[in-house]
Amino acid sequence: MAVELSQKSFTPYTPKKGEEYMSARQRAHFRKLLEDLKGELSVEIDRTVHTMQDEATIFADPNDRASQESDMALELRNRDRERKLIKKIDETIGRIDANEYGYCESCGIEIGLKRLEARPTATLCIDCKTLDELREKQVAK
Ligand SMILES: [Zn+2]
Secondary structure (H helix, E strand, O other), X not given: OOOOOOHHHOOOOOOOOOOOOOOHHHHHHHHHHHHHXXXXXXXXXXHHHHHHHHOOOOOOOHHHHHHHHHHHHHHHHXXXXXXXXXXXXXXXXXXXXXXXXXXXXXXXXXXXXXXXXXXOOOOOOHHHXXXXXXXXXXXXX
16 A cells, blocks of 8 residues: 655655764654645545535436445545555654654665655565565465
């Protein structure tokens, strides 16, 4: 499950010369990225709830009813997805607070600022992620 940042809120981080990885300034930067992302998702969820309330009309035509039901199912799936993402963002903020953020959960190396900016909730370095995906593909076969 990927969390992608919308481009508008994105200001790339430029570390100072010799700045250590995951300095207080960097942690603050990623914390803000994650909080902005969470804010955007919360707006989405509110919007979805309103759409569902607006559409809670009973159609006489069974075809209309069927398409309304599948719309609702889709909305519910989106909402579920958004909720999970928010949970993941909260967990990630917890990792920042615990000073665990930015290191690969599998091998312990630095995930890297670029990768984290593209995917702020990433918990694996690119190598471990690639291996992980390869393994998933093999299981799916
Ligand atoms: Zn790794």
